[in-house]
Amino acid sequence: MTATxxxxxxxxxxxxxxxxxNLVEEVxxxxxxxxxxxxxxxxxxxxxxxxxxxxxxxxxxxxxxxRGSSADLAxxxxxIGSLTIGAARLMDGGGVKQTMVAMEEGSVFVMSISxxxxxxxxxxxxxxxxxxxxxxxxxxxxxxHVLTPEVxxxxxxxxxxxx
Numbered sequence: 001m002t003a004t005x006x007x008x009x010x011x012x013x014x015x016x017x018x019x020x021x022n023l024v025e026e027v028x029x030x031x032x033x034x035x036x037x038x039x040x041x042x043x044x045x046x047x048x049x050x051x052x053x054x055x056x057x058x059x060x061x062x063x064x065x066x067r068g069s070s071a072d073l074a075x076x077x078x079x080i081g082s083l084t085i086g087a088a089r090l091m092d093g094g095g096v097k098q099t100m101v102a103m104e105e106g107s108v109f110v111m112s113i114s115x116x117x118x119x120x121x122x123x124x125x126x127x128x129x130x131x132x133x134x135x136x137x138x139x140x141x142x143x144x145h146v147l148t149p150e151v152x153x154x155x156x157x158x159x160x161x162x163x
Contacts (some may be wrong), residue, residue, distance in 0.1 A: 007131030012146045013154050019139055020044050027135045029127025031106070032073050035143070035155075040078040043147075043155040044068035077120030080110045098133065111136045112143035117152070 009017075016035075020120040024030050035044040084096045099110040102125075109132055119140055123132050139146040 001024075009158060010151065010154060012148075012151045013158065016042070016044060016143055016146060016151070016155070020046060021140055023121070023135055023139055027123075027127075027132055029124040030132065031122045031124065032070060033122075034070055034074040034077055034120045036074050036077045036081070036118045036120065037152055040074075040082075041156055042071065042074035042159055043117065043152060045074060045159075063134070073120055073122055077118050078109060079111050080108065080120070081112075081118045084110070098136075100129065100133075107132075109133065109136060111140055113140050113147060115147045115152070117143075117147055119143070 020033055020035065024033050033044075033046045034042055037043050079098055080101065084099045088094060088096050094150045095112065097112055104125065107123045107127060107129065109123065109129075111119045111133075111142050113119055119136055121132060123129075123134060130148070
């Protein structure tokens with residue numbers, strides 16, 4: 001988790017940070033996680049630099065996570081979210097619940113949170129996709145009612161103070 005510190009944060013913000021940390025630590029194959037607001041700003045993130053590199057990534061000289069940066073994952077999540085929301089509108093498909101991109105060297109999952117925010121996960125190529133999706137759904141269910149405008153503002157300020 002990024003070193004946002006919990007001093008001065010509300011109980012709700014600390015609980016969200018704890019839930020995010022649990023998602024990264026408890027789900028096998030998860031490299032990094034980011035929560036992005038509906039306007040594309042990072043609210044929460046894990047720290048991919050703190051994760052150990054996979055042998056394939058180390059062999060290829062690549063850091064763990066997308067380009068080794070939580071900000072990069074947040075940007076990717078925001079872009080995928082915008083693209084899929086636009087596609088759903090064009091196709092009269094309703095709201096986008098989940099998007100998954102499978103690549104040779106990993107997977108990216110994006111799930112909508114009830115307030116319009118997005119949860120994004122970067123995982124290994126051999127992760128159990130159903131386990132990742134299940135734990136993401138648990139996070140979304142727990143976080144959706146907590147991400148009030150006040151908590152989002154608090155998390156944004158917390159992220160800004162660490163950059």
